[in-house]
Amino acid sequence: MTEMRLTPLQYMERVAAHFGTAPHAVFVSTFGCQQNEADSERLCGMAHAMGYADAATEEEADLILINTCAIREHAELKVLSYLGTLKALKEKKPALLVGVCGCMPAQGHRVEQLKKSYPYVSFTLDPASLDKLPEVICTLLEGGRRRFVTGEENPPIAEGLPCARRVRHKAWVSIMYGCNNFCSYCIVPYVRGRERSRASGDILREVETLVADGCHDITLLGQNVNSYRGDCDFAALMEKIACLPGDFRLRFMTSHPKDVSDRLISVMAEHGDKIAPHFHLPLQSGSNDILARMNRRYTRERYLTTVGKLRAAMPHIALSTDIIVGFPGETEEDFNATLQVIEHVEFDMIYSFLYSPRKGTPAATMEAQVDAAARAARMERLLAVQNDIALRLATPYVDRTVRVLADARGKQEGILAGRTDTNRLVYFAAPEEMIGQFAYVKITRAEPFALRGELINPK
């Protein structure tokens, strides 16, 4: 153990000095959500600052970082199986460091399992301790023993850590961490702790730097962005960012329906030049009984009122949602209530999930678990309803010209994939050099989940 506590930046310098000019490489493997993607960019940024270059494969790496997800048991099993594949590598290369980071090692039973059954895991870091990466690497390189780090209950947010963004044209910016909501099916509050918000000045500086560096699509991230409480509320933060100069569009996720404020809706409407006309509002269920069992703390009526306000303020706003199918106690009547809301609202996109019990959450031990066949049948019905709606909403795009941020290569040669301001996926023929730029595309074909079109001009 290192006696004197240095800052993360000082530890990074110390590791870099330890390596000198000897080449070292890091491989980062990310499981789970956008928050984990964003966290991995920080882990990677810190590794670079310590002198690690990127390794193309695990075999080339001296440090393997696995950023894990605990949202479903299945996600954890995938990580454990991946870890199993690294055992032989560690035997071949004893100096290899393997770190398991993120939500999985925030659970005591998983840490015990990693300690006992995976002796080649060199260290763990829970989500609140990621800034300890340089310190842990430093102590291990200096001969220290395996480390299993769990953070304090409400640690201060470490600002100024380096970040290795995967692409230049779009970025996630975490504005807060943790969650206070305790939805009955969700493990997040147990593994990511209570809400902690960054100061608005730090967020603004980060956005300014991104925009100056050519970033055109910025998504503010938080488990429930509506409960952002830095030195202002979320609506005020959005307004401050939307007033920054530059050619960018602003998105956010995720928004809890119980906390959407009228002020946020008016800020979105007033700053339509910057704030994307898209709102992801997770419904989860259209049945008030099920919403109560989920501890969501809104009703279907309140949800529909919010949708009405959004549409009144921004008639062309795109709405997307999350639905859990087969939550414990969900009857045919409850499920039909969900379908009714879906048909009434007409979401552009639905992310639907079959309920699966998550150990450690209240819902996992609730009575009346819905059997797998009923869950699957309901999911099929939901998908059929949503397919029709998605196609119905996509069709009016034909012959319209839309602004698209070219994002990546499509599956076919010469075709790029991008997103409209409303977050619709668009495929169009264009040179690869256009990736990262806004383009205007005339839509020629509509499919439920993608549009196809022709490039009108590069800007």
Ligand code: SF4
């Ligand atoms: S709001 Fe609910 S679903 Fe979202 S992270 Fe918090 S507890 Fe989980």
